[in-house]
Amino acid sequence: MGNTMTSERPRTAADSQPRTIVTAEGLTIHFPTRDSGETVKAIDGVDFAVRAGETFGVIGESGSGKTTLGRALVSLISPTNGRILHDGVDPAQLGRSAFRHHRRDYQIVFQDPNAALDPRMTILHSIMEPLEIAGEAAAVRRERAVEALARVGLAPETAKRYPHQLSGGQKQRVNIARVLTLRPKLIVCDEVVAALDVSIRGDILNLFADLQREFGLTYVFITHDISVVSHISDRIAVTYLGKFMELGPAEAVIERPLHPYTRALLSAEPVPLPSSMRTERRIMLEGEIPSPISPPSGCRFRTRCPSVQPRCAEEEPAWRELQADHWVACHFATPAGPPPPNPRRTDELAQQQAG
Numbered sequence: 446m447g448n449t450m451t452s453e454r455p456r457t458a459a460d461s462q463p464r465t466i467v468t469a470e471g472l473t474i475h476f477p478t479r480d481s482g483e484t485v486k487a488i489d490g491v492d493f494a495v496r497a498g499e500t501f502g503v504i505g506e507s508g509s510g511k512t513t514l515g516r517a518l519v520s521l522i523s524p525t526n527g528r529i530l531h532d533g534v535d536p537a538q539l540g541r542s543a544f545r546h547h548r549r550d551y552q553i554v555f556q557d558p559n560a561a562l563d564p565r566m567t568i569l570h571s572i573m574e575p576l577e578i579a580g581e582a583a584a585v586r587r588e589r590a591v592e593a594l595a596r597v598g599l600a601p602e603t604a605k606r607y608p609h610q611l612s613g614g615q616k617q618r619v620n621i622a623r624v625l626t627l628r629p630k631l632i633v634c635d636e637v638v639a640a641l642d643v644s645i646r647g648d649i650l651n652l653f654a655d656l657q658r659e660f661g662l663t664y665v666f667i668t669h670d671i672s673v674v675s676h677i678s679d680r681i682a683v684t685y686l687g688k689f690m691e692l693g694p695a696e697a698v699i700e701r702p703l704h705p706y707t708r709a710l711l712s713a714e715p716v717p718l719p720s721s722m723r724t725e726r727r728i729m730l731e732g733e734i735p736s737p738i739s740p741p742s743g744c745r746f747r748t749r750c751p752s753v754q755p756r757c758a759e760e761e762p763a764w765r766e767l768q769a770d771h772w773v774a775c776h777f778a779t780p781a782g783p784p785p786p787n788p789r790r791t792d793e794l795a796q797q798q799a800g
Protein backbone atom coordinates (compact mmCIF):
# COMPACT_ATOMS: atom_id res chain seq x y z
CA MET A 446 0.00 0.00 0.00
CA GLY A 447 1.44 3.33 -1.05
CA ASN A 448 4.83 1.76 -1.72
CA THR A 449 4.95 2.26 -5.47
CA MET A 450 6.22 5.84 -5.26
CA THR A 451 8.75 5.34 -2.52
CA SER A 452 9.99 1.80 -2.91
CA GLU A 453 12.40 0.48 -5.52
CA ARG A 454 10.71 -2.89 -5.38
CA PRO A 455 8.83 -3.68 -8.59
CA ARG A 456 5.07 -4.16 -8.22
CA THR A 457 3.94 -7.76 -7.94
CA ALA A 458 0.50 -9.38 -8.23
CA ALA A 459 0.34 -9.44 -4.41
CA ASP A 460 0.35 -5.62 -4.30
CA SER A 461 -3.04 -5.45 -5.95
CA GLN A 462 -4.55 -8.00 -3.55
CA PRO A 463 -6.59 -6.39 -0.77
CA ARG A 464 -5.13 -6.81 2.70
CA THR A 465 -6.74 -9.63 4.67
CA ILE A 466 -7.77 -9.08 8.28
CA VAL A 467 -8.51 -12.69 9.11
CA THR A 468 -7.77 -15.89 7.22
CA ALA A 469 -9.11 -19.38 7.92
CA GLU A 470 -7.03 -22.27 6.59
CA GLY A 471 -8.60 -25.74 6.72
CA LEU A 472 -10.49 -24.54 9.78
CA THR A 473 -12.00 -27.46 11.68
CA ILE A 474 -13.82 -27.33 15.01
CA HIS A 475 -15.08 -30.55 16.53
CA PHE A 476 -16.79 -30.89 19.92
CA PRO A 477 -16.77 -34.16 21.81
CA THR A 478 -20.25 -35.01 23.12
CA ARG A 479 -20.41 -35.62 26.86
CA ASP A 480 -22.46 -38.78 27.05
CA SER A 481 -22.00 -40.75 23.83
CA GLY A 482 -18.31 -40.10 23.17
CA GLU A 483 -19.21 -39.02 19.62
CA THR A 484 -17.95 -35.92 17.84
CA VAL A 485 -20.00 -32.94 16.67
CA LYS A 486 -18.38 -31.67 13.47
CA ALA A 487 -19.49 -28.06 13.89
CA ILE A 488 -16.95 -26.70 11.37
CA ASP A 489 -15.35 -29.25 9.12
CA GLY A 490 -12.67 -27.69 6.93
CA VAL A 491 -13.29 -24.21 5.57
CA ASP A 492 -10.90 -21.83 3.82
CA PHE A 493 -11.53 -18.14 3.32
CA ALA A 494 -10.09 -14.68 3.92
CA VAL A 495 -11.91 -11.58 5.15
CA ARG A 496 -10.65 -8.44 3.41
CA ALA A 497 -9.94 -5.15 5.13
CA GLY A 498 -12.97 -2.86 5.22
CA GLU A 499 -15.50 -5.38 3.92
CA THR A 500 -18.63 -6.88 5.40
CA PHE A 501 -18.39 -10.63 5.06
CA GLY A 502 -21.86 -12.15 5.48
CA VAL A 503 -22.28 -15.71 6.76
CA ILE A 504 -25.66 -17.29 6.18
CA GLY A 505 -27.12 -20.72 6.84
CA GLU A 506 -29.78 -22.58 8.76
CA SER A 507 -29.67 -23.12 12.48
CA GLY A 508 -27.01 -25.68 13.39
CA SER A 509 -24.84 -25.08 10.31
CA GLY A 510 -21.93 -23.86 12.47
CA LYS A 511 -22.19 -20.07 12.07
CA THR A 512 -21.80 -19.17 15.75
CA THR A 513 -18.94 -21.64 16.20
CA LEU A 514 -17.18 -20.05 13.23
CA GLY A 515 -17.70 -16.53 14.58
CA ARG A 516 -16.39 -17.44 18.02
CA ALA A 517 -13.34 -19.10 16.49
CA LEU A 518 -12.58 -15.99 14.41
CA VAL A 519 -12.17 -13.96 17.62
CA SER A 520 -10.26 -16.72 19.46
CA LEU A 521 -13.06 -17.65 21.86
CA ILE A 522 -12.72 -21.23 20.56
CA SER A 523 -9.50 -22.90 19.38
CA PRO A 524 -9.38 -24.81 16.11
CA THR A 525 -9.31 -28.59 16.36
CA ASN A 526 -7.42 -28.59 13.08
CA GLY A 527 -6.28 -25.95 10.62
CA ARG A 528 -5.63 -22.40 11.76
CA ILE A 529 -6.79 -18.83 11.87
CA LEU A 530 -4.48 -15.97 11.04
CA HIS A 531 -5.19 -12.47 12.30
CA ASP A 532 -3.54 -10.01 9.94
CA GLY A 533 -0.91 -12.69 9.27
CA VAL A 534 -0.41 -13.59 12.97
CA ASP A 535 -1.46 -16.97 14.39
CA PRO A 536 -2.96 -16.04 17.80
CA ALA A 537 -2.45 -19.64 18.98
CA GLN A 538 1.32 -19.06 18.80
CA LEU A 539 1.30 -15.95 21.01
CA GLY A 540 2.34 -15.96 24.65
CA ARG A 541 -0.23 -15.05 27.30
CA SER A 542 0.46 -11.36 27.56
CA ALA A 543 0.92 -10.83 23.81
CA PHE A 544 -2.35 -12.69 23.23
CA ARG A 545 -4.20 -10.46 25.73
CA HIS A 546 -2.98 -7.38 23.92
CA HIS A 547 -3.67 -8.88 20.49
CA ARG A 548 -7.25 -9.99 21.08
CA ARG A 549 -8.63 -6.51 21.67
CA ASP A 550 -8.39 -6.05 17.91
CA TYR A 551 -10.85 -8.93 17.31
CA GLN A 552 -14.22 -8.37 18.90
CA ILE A 553 -17.69 -9.93 18.83
CA VAL A 554 -21.22 -8.58 19.43
CA PHE A 555 -23.76 -11.26 20.40
CA GLN A 556 -27.44 -11.76 19.62
CA ASP A 557 -28.56 -11.36 23.23
CA PRO A 558 -28.21 -7.66 24.12
CA ASN A 559 -27.80 -8.66 27.80
CA ALA A 560 -25.02 -11.19 27.21
CA ALA A 561 -22.11 -8.81 27.81
CA LEU A 562 -23.78 -6.32 30.18
CA ASP A 563 -23.49 -6.59 33.96
CA PRO A 564 -26.90 -5.59 35.40
CA ARG A 565 -25.14 -3.95 38.40
CA MET A 566 -22.96 -1.66 36.31
CA THR A 567 -24.00 1.73 34.95
CA ILE A 568 -23.94 2.03 31.18
CA LEU A 569 -20.84 4.24 31.35
CA HIS A 570 -19.01 1.61 33.39
CA SER A 571 -20.13 -1.12 31.00
CA ILE A 572 -18.70 0.82 28.08
CA MET A 573 -15.45 1.48 29.94
CA GLU A 574 -15.05 -2.13 31.09
CA PRO A 575 -13.27 -3.54 27.98
CA LEU A 576 -10.78 -0.63 28.12
CA GLU A 577 -10.15 -1.34 31.78
CA ILE A 578 -9.44 -5.00 30.97
CA ALA A 579 -7.12 -3.78 28.20
CA GLY A 580 -5.23 -1.73 30.79
CA GLU A 581 -6.09 1.79 29.57
CA ALA A 582 -5.75 4.73 31.97
CA ALA A 583 -8.93 5.97 33.72
CA ALA A 584 -8.98 9.32 31.89
CA VAL A 585 -8.71 7.62 28.48
CA ARG A 586 -11.42 5.14 29.45
CA ARG A 587 -13.89 7.86 30.35
CA GLU A 588 -13.14 10.03 27.35
CA ARG A 589 -13.47 7.16 24.87
CA ALA A 590 -16.63 5.83 26.53
CA VAL A 591 -18.39 9.21 26.44
CA GLU A 592 -17.36 9.66 22.82
CA ALA A 593 -18.59 6.14 21.89
CA LEU A 594 -21.91 6.66 23.68
CA ALA A 595 -22.60 9.69 21.51
CA ARG A 596 -21.34 7.99 18.38
CA VAL A 597 -23.85 5.13 18.71
CA GLY A 598 -26.71 7.61 19.10
CA LEU A 599 -27.36 7.44 22.85
CA ALA A 600 -28.14 10.57 24.89
CA PRO A 601 -25.50 11.65 27.48
CA GLU A 602 -27.88 10.90 30.39
CA THR A 603 -27.89 7.21 29.35
CA ALA A 604 -24.42 7.01 30.94
CA LYS A 605 -25.88 6.92 34.47
CA ARG A 606 -28.59 4.37 33.70
CA TYR A 607 -28.55 0.59 34.25
CA PRO A 608 -29.22 -2.08 31.59
CA HIS A 609 -32.75 -2.87 32.86
CA GLN A 610 -33.73 0.77 32.19
CA LEU A 611 -32.90 0.45 28.47
CA SER A 612 -34.74 -1.11 25.52
CA GLY A 613 -33.21 -4.01 23.57
CA GLY A 614 -32.15 -1.67 20.78
CA GLN A 615 -30.51 0.76 23.23
CA LYS A 616 -28.66 -2.11 24.92
CA GLN A 617 -27.39 -3.30 21.54
CA ARG A 618 -26.12 0.26 20.92
CA VAL A 619 -24.25 0.01 24.26
CA ASN A 620 -22.71 -3.28 23.13
CA ILE A 621 -21.57 -1.64 19.91
CA ALA A 622 -20.10 1.27 21.92
CA ARG A 623 -18.20 -1.23 24.11
CA VAL A 624 -16.37 -2.76 21.16
CA LEU A 625 -15.95 0.58 19.39
CA THR A 626 -13.86 1.98 22.26
CA LEU A 627 -11.23 -0.67 21.52
CA ARG A 628 -10.92 0.45 17.88
CA PRO A 629 -10.85 -3.19 16.71
CA LYS A 630 -9.67 -4.44 13.34
CA LEU A 631 -12.54 -6.93 13.12
CA ILE A 632 -16.02 -7.10 14.62
CA VAL A 633 -17.96 -10.35 14.38
CA CYS A 634 -21.69 -9.55 14.55
CA ASP A 635 -23.56 -12.73 15.54
CA GLU A 636 -27.28 -12.35 14.80
CA VAL A 637 -27.04 -8.83 16.26
CA VAL A 638 -30.53 -7.75 15.23
CA ALA A 639 -32.35 -11.09 15.58
CA ALA A 640 -33.55 -10.41 19.14
CA LEU A 641 -34.70 -6.86 18.34
CA ASP A 642 -38.09 -5.53 17.37
CA VAL A 643 -38.44 -5.59 13.57
CA SER A 644 -39.14 -1.82 13.56
CA ILE A 645 -35.66 -0.95 14.90
CA ARG A 646 -33.55 -3.54 13.06
CA GLY A 647 -33.00 -1.16 10.15
CA ASP A 648 -31.72 1.58 12.49
CA ILE A 649 -29.15 -0.73 14.04
CA LEU A 650 -28.02 -2.04 10.63
CA ASN A 651 -27.65 1.55 9.43
CA LEU A 652 -25.60 2.34 12.52
CA PHE A 653 -23.23 -0.54 11.70
CA ALA A 654 -22.94 0.77 8.12
CA ASP A 655 -22.24 4.36 9.29
CA LEU A 656 -19.58 3.21 11.76
CA GLN A 657 -17.93 1.12 9.07
CA ARG A 658 -17.66 4.14 6.78
CA GLU A 659 -16.40 6.38 9.56
CA PHE A 660 -13.84 4.02 11.14
CA GLY A 661 -13.01 1.71 8.22
CA LEU A 662 -14.24 -1.29 10.23
CA THR A 663 -14.27 -4.86 8.95
CA TYR A 664 -17.29 -7.01 9.83
CA VAL A 665 -18.19 -10.67 9.74
CA PHE A 666 -21.98 -10.57 9.82
CA ILE A 667 -23.58 -13.86 10.88
CA THR A 668 -27.30 -14.34 10.34
CA HIS A 669 -29.96 -16.80 9.21
CA ASP A 670 -31.91 -13.87 7.74
CA ILE A 671 -31.25 -13.34 4.03
CA SER A 672 -32.76 -9.86 3.99
CA VAL A 673 -30.25 -8.76 6.68
CA VAL A 674 -27.24 -10.28 4.97
CA SER A 675 -28.13 -9.01 1.50
CA HIS A 676 -28.69 -5.51 2.90
CA ILE A 677 -25.28 -5.18 4.51
CA SER A 678 -22.75 -7.59 2.94
CA ASP A 679 -20.06 -7.13 0.31
CA ARG A 680 -19.56 -10.89 0.04
CA ILE A 681 -21.67 -13.76 1.33
CA ALA A 682 -20.63 -17.24 2.48
CA VAL A 683 -23.36 -19.89 2.57
CA THR A 684 -22.80 -22.55 5.25
CA TYR A 685 -24.31 -25.99 5.56
CA LEU A 686 -23.40 -28.61 8.17
CA GLY A 687 -19.97 -27.18 8.92
CA LYS A 688 -18.93 -26.52 5.31
CA PHE A 689 -19.11 -23.62 2.90
CA MET A 690 -21.41 -24.38 -0.04
CA GLU A 691 -20.88 -21.07 -1.83
CA LEU A 692 -18.93 -17.83 -1.41
CA GLY A 693 -19.05 -14.80 -3.65
CA PRO A 694 -19.95 -11.15 -4.13
CA ALA A 695 -23.28 -10.46 -2.37
CA GLU A 696 -25.12 -9.41 -5.49
CA ALA A 697 -23.98 -12.48 -7.45
CA VAL A 698 -24.86 -14.90 -4.64
CA ILE A 699 -28.33 -13.39 -4.20
CA GLU A 700 -29.18 -12.70 -7.84
CA ARG A 701 -27.29 -15.54 -9.55
CA PRO A 702 -26.62 -18.29 -7.00
CA LEU A 703 -24.54 -21.25 -8.12
CA HIS A 704 -25.41 -23.85 -5.45
CA PRO A 705 -28.75 -25.67 -5.19
CA TYR A 706 -28.73 -25.01 -1.44
CA THR A 707 -28.41 -21.25 -1.92
CA ARG A 708 -31.19 -21.34 -4.49
CA ALA A 709 -33.42 -23.28 -2.10
CA LEU A 710 -32.62 -20.93 0.81
CA LEU A 711 -33.46 -17.89 -1.32
CA SER A 712 -36.59 -19.49 -2.66
CA ALA A 713 -37.80 -20.30 0.87
CA GLU A 714 -37.63 -16.57 1.68
CA PRO A 715 -41.09 -14.98 1.39
CA VAL A 716 -39.76 -11.58 0.17
CA PRO A 717 -37.93 -10.18 -1.71
CA LEU A 718 -37.00 -12.77 -4.31
CA PRO A 719 -34.11 -11.90 -6.62
CA SER A 720 -35.29 -10.89 -10.06
CA SER A 721 -33.76 -13.98 -11.70
CA MET A 722 -36.00 -16.22 -9.57
CA ARG A 723 -39.30 -14.39 -9.62
CA THR A 724 -40.77 -16.64 -12.27
CA GLU A 725 -39.27 -19.83 -10.85
CA ARG A 726 -41.24 -22.32 -8.84
CA ARG A 727 -40.41 -22.18 -5.14
CA ILE A 728 -37.98 -24.93 -4.18
CA MET A 729 -38.77 -25.87 -0.64
CA LEU A 730 -36.07 -27.14 1.66
CA GLU A 731 -37.41 -30.51 2.73
CA GLY A 732 -36.72 -32.04 6.11
CA GLU A 733 -34.37 -31.18 8.94
CA ILE A 734 -30.67 -30.47 8.61
CA PRO A 735 -28.92 -33.84 9.31
CA SER A 736 -26.88 -34.35 12.48
CA PRO A 737 -23.35 -32.88 12.42
CA ILE A 738 -22.27 -36.00 14.35
CA SER A 739 -22.65 -38.15 11.22
CA PRO A 740 -23.03 -35.87 8.19
CA PRO A 741 -24.00 -37.52 4.87
CA SER A 742 -21.16 -38.95 2.75
CA GLY A 743 -20.00 -37.06 -0.33
CA CYS A 744 -21.92 -33.80 -0.55
CA ARG A 745 -23.52 -32.97 2.78
CA PHE A 746 -26.51 -31.32 1.15
CA ARG A 747 -27.36 -34.32 -1.02
CA THR A 748 -30.08 -35.72 1.28
CA ARG A 749 -32.14 -32.56 0.73
CA CYS A 750 -30.91 -31.52 -2.69
CA PRO A 751 -33.51 -31.38 -5.47
CA SER A 752 -30.73 -31.88 -8.07
CA VAL A 753 -29.04 -34.88 -6.42
CA GLN A 754 -27.26 -37.50 -8.57
CA PRO A 755 -25.60 -40.82 -7.57
CA ARG A 756 -22.11 -39.22 -7.68
CA CYS A 757 -23.10 -36.85 -4.85
CA ALA A 758 -23.11 -39.72 -2.32
CA GLU A 759 -19.74 -41.03 -3.42
CA GLU A 760 -17.53 -38.01 -3.83
CA GLU A 761 -17.20 -34.77 -1.90
CA PRO A 762 -17.45 -31.83 -4.30
CA ALA A 763 -14.29 -29.77 -4.80
CA TRP A 764 -14.30 -26.11 -3.75
CA ARG A 765 -14.15 -24.42 -7.16
CA GLU A 766 -13.91 -20.80 -8.32
CA LEU A 767 -16.53 -21.09 -11.06
CA GLN A 768 -16.65 -17.37 -11.75
CA ALA A 769 -14.33 -14.54 -10.74
CA ASP A 770 -14.29 -14.44 -6.93
CA HIS A 771 -17.37 -16.72 -6.82
CA TRP A 772 -16.74 -20.16 -5.28
CA VAL A 773 -18.99 -23.20 -5.03
CA ALA A 774 -18.89 -26.79 -3.79
CA CYS A 775 -21.21 -28.68 -6.18
CA HIS A 776 -20.24 -31.29 -8.80
CA PHE A 777 -22.88 -30.12 -11.24
CA ALA A 778 -22.99 -26.32 -10.85
CA THR A 779 -21.95 -24.40 -13.97
CA PRO A 780 -21.13 -20.71 -14.45
CA ALA A 781 -24.76 -20.36 -15.57
CA GLY A 782 -26.10 -21.50 -12.19
CA PRO A 783 -27.07 -24.53 -10.12
CA PRO A 784 -27.90 -27.82 -11.85
CA PRO A 785 -31.57 -28.27 -12.81
CA PRO A 786 -33.74 -30.30 -10.43
CA ASN A 787 -33.48 -34.05 -10.97
CA PRO A 788 -37.01 -35.17 -12.07
CA ARG A 789 -36.67 -38.54 -10.29
CA ARG A 790 -35.76 -36.77 -7.09
CA THR A 791 -38.65 -34.31 -7.44
CA ASP A 792 -41.07 -37.25 -7.81
CA GLU A 793 -39.63 -38.87 -4.68
CA LEU A 794 -40.07 -35.65 -2.70
CA ALA A 795 -43.66 -35.28 -3.94
CA GLN A 796 -44.38 -38.86 -2.86
CA GLN A 797 -42.84 -38.26 0.56
CA GLN A 798 -45.02 -35.18 0.97
CA ALA A 799 -48.14 -37.09 -0.10
CA GLY A 800 -47.28 -39.93 2.30
Ligand SMILES: Nc1ncnc2c1ncn2[C@@H]1O[C@H](COP(=O)(O)OP(=O)(O)OP(=O)(O)O)[C@@H](O)[C@H]1O
Nearest residue numbers: 476485487506507508509510511512513514669737
Ligand atom coordinates in the same frame (compact mmCIF):
# COMPACT_ATOMS: atom_id res chain seq x y z
N1 LIG B 1 -19.78 -26.25 22.99
C1 LIG B 1 -20.41 -27.15 22.22
N2 LIG B 1 -20.40 -28.46 22.54
C2 LIG B 1 -21.01 -29.38 21.75
N3 LIG B 1 -21.65 -29.08 20.61
C3 LIG B 1 -21.70 -27.78 20.24
C4 LIG B 1 -21.09 -26.74 21.02
N4 LIG B 1 -21.30 -25.55 20.40
C5 LIG B 1 -22.03 -25.84 19.28
N5 LIG B 1 -22.27 -27.17 19.20
C6 LIG B 1 -22.99 -27.85 18.11
O1 LIG B 1 -22.35 -27.51 16.89
C7 LIG B 1 -23.31 -27.38 15.84
C8 LIG B 1 -23.20 -26.00 15.24
O2 LIG B 1 -23.68 -25.05 16.20
P1 LIG B 1 -23.68 -23.47 15.97
O3 LIG B 1 -24.31 -22.83 17.15
O4 LIG B 1 -22.31 -23.06 15.60
O5 LIG B 1 -24.62 -23.34 14.70
P2 LIG B 1 -25.42 -22.06 14.18
O6 LIG B 1 -25.42 -22.16 12.71
O7 LIG B 1 -24.85 -20.83 14.79
O8 LIG B 1 -26.86 -22.31 14.75
P3 LIG B 1 -27.85 -21.28 15.50
O9 LIG B 1 -28.28 -20.32 14.45
O10 LIG B 1 -28.94 -22.18 15.99
O11 LIG B 1 -27.03 -20.69 16.59
C9 LIG B 1 -24.68 -27.65 16.49
O12 LIG B 1 -25.01 -29.00 16.26
C10 LIG B 1 -24.43 -27.40 17.96
O13 LIG B 1 -25.30 -28.18 18.75
